[in-house]
Amino acid sequence: MTSETHRNPTARAANSPTPEQIHRAPKVLLHDHLDGGLRPATIVDLARETGYTQLPETDPGKLGVWFREAADSGSLERYLETFSHTVGVMQTRDALVRVAAECAEDLAADGVVYAEIRYAPEQHLEAGLTLEEVVEAVNEGFREGERRAQASGHRIRVGALLTAMRHAARALEIAELANRYRDLGVVGFDIAGAEAGYPPTRHLDAFEYLKRENNHFTIHAGEAFGLPSIWQALQWCGADRLGHGVRIIDDIEVKDDGSVTLGRLAAYVRDKRVPLELCPSSNLQTGAASSYADHPIGLLRKLQFRATVNTDNRLMSGTSMSREFEHLVDAFGYTLDDMQWFSVNAMKSAFIPFDERLAMINDVIKPGYATLKSEWLFR
Numbered sequence: 192m193t194s195e196t197h198r199n200p201t202a203r204a205a206n207s208p209t210p211e212q213i214h215r216a217p218k219v220l221l222h223d224h225l226d227g228g229l230r231p232a233t234i235v236d237l238a239r240e241t242g243y244t245q246l247p248e249t250d251p252g253k254l255g256v257w258f259r260e261a262a263d264s265g266s267l268e269r270y271l272e273t274f275s276h277t278v279g280v281m282q283t284r285d286a287l288v289r290v291a292a293e294c295a296e297d298l299a300a301d302g303v304v305y306a307e308i309r310y311a312p313e314q315h316l317e318a319g320l321t322l323e324e325v326v327e328a329v330n331e332g333f334r335e336g337e338r339r340a341q342a343s344g345h346r347i348r349v350g351a352l353l354t355a356m357r358h359a360a361r362a363l364e365i366a367e368l369a370n371r372y373r374d375l376g377v378v379g380f381d382i383a384g385a386e387a388g389y390p391p392t393r394h395l396d397a398f399e400y401l402k403r404e405n406n407h408f409t410i411h412a413g414e415a416f417g418l419p420s421i422w423q424a425l426q427w428c429g430a431d432r433l434g435h436g437v438r439i440i441d442d443i444e445v446k447d448d449g450s451v452t453l454g455r456l457a458a459y460v461r462d463k464r465v466p467l468e469l470c471p472s473s474n475l476q477t478g479a480a481s482s483y484a485d486h487p488i489g490l491l492r493k494l495q496f497r498a499t500v501n502t503d504n505r506l507m508s509g510t511s512m513s514r515e516f517e518h519l520v521d522a523f524g525y526t527l528d529d530m531q532w533f534s535v536n537a538m539k540s541a542f543i544p545f546d547e548r549l550a551m552i553n554d555v556i557k558p559g560y561a562t563l564k565s566e567w568l569f570r
């Protein structure tokens with residue numbers, strides 16, 4: 192596919208939402224890393240409190256810039272190196288509670304009404320916490336953040352996804368942990384980390400265990416590595432969703448006359464309504480896409496894949512859900528109807544029970560967009 196084929200030169204439409212409307216619109220976030228979303232000022236505080244001495248900057252403003260620039264590396268491996276500093280200050284119970292509470296607060300203030308936040312418990316054991324203590328601290332933080340959000344007039348519901356690192360060998364143990372804390376704040380499982388060289392099938396035992404337990408999982412696949420990774424994640428591992436999955440574009444052919452042919456895998460992904468947790472800004476930094484206008488989300492939305500919009504790592508990308516939508520509105524001329532479509536797609540794909548998803552869609556998301564869409568009548 193040439194990069195020019197799917198550029199939308201008209202960009203913003205007359206009825207595209209303003210940044211203020213985007214901010215107020217109810218948004219649903221399925222792919223966001225807890226250790227990729229800390230406030231820079233909190234990192235500085237926690238480093239001081241916990242004796243972490245490796246920070247590249249101690250001024251919060253400069254530190255924020257440092258993360259964005261260091262993550263802007265063009266390679267997933269180098270992008271991931273920046274996490275040593277956030278994980279480095281997230282080793283105590285208090286630190287985890289604080290980071291999780293602020294995460295929920297920040298998302299709620301941005302208009303996110305439902306979020307699934309992931310992190311790898313195995314990365315937070317350096318100061319002696321157990322896996323269980325890590326999960327309980329993060330859950331406590333999320334509950335505290337939900338309460339604070341409500342007190343300031345925002346409503347958000349946050350579920351945790353437990354991630355296992357794909358280069359390590361603890362996936363089954365983490366899957367069992369996710370199962371133990373199911374209905375206690377944890378809604379599913381994930382694997383993350385460098386993709387090339389670490390296929391998801393390395394962790395087949397964990398996925399087979401979760402399937403036997405009727406539990407849910409997503410797999411980072413099709414980000415830095417292409418179709419074989421997506422194929423394995425779906426057909427060997429049985430993933431419910433794809434973390435990124437953006438490289439499914441490699442199985443879609445667009446001819447000069449505009450006609451589109453889906454390969455077998457792309458057809459499967461669309462036919463089975465496999466949710467794609469797309470993260471535009473993150474993809475630009477790791478080299479998986481070259482610009483917002485050229486990001487495959489434009490074509491995937493047109494072809495009605497079950498596409499969702501996500502932040503991945505708000506700190507490393509200097510982003511938020513509102514900012515991701517602002518970029519997409521600018522690049523593709525999206526309207527509130529498009530935003531609603533992405534948000535409903537995400538809510539349908541969440542790992543909480545069906546009746547709760549439906550209530551979020553009918554009682555929160557649709558009324559929220561209806562209010563925004565009717566505003567022109569009273570302008």
Ligand SMILES: O=c1[nH]cnc2c1ncn2[C@H]1C[C@H](O)[C@@H](CO)O1
Nearest residue numbers: 224226274309310311354383384411
């Ligand atoms: O986009 C990503 N791809 C693969 N791994 C990632 C991505 N963003 C964050 N991670 C890793 C680094 C974190 O330490 C870990 C758990 O959140 O997940």
Ligand SMILES: [Zn+2]
Nearest residue numbers: 383411434503
């Ligand atoms: Zn990710």
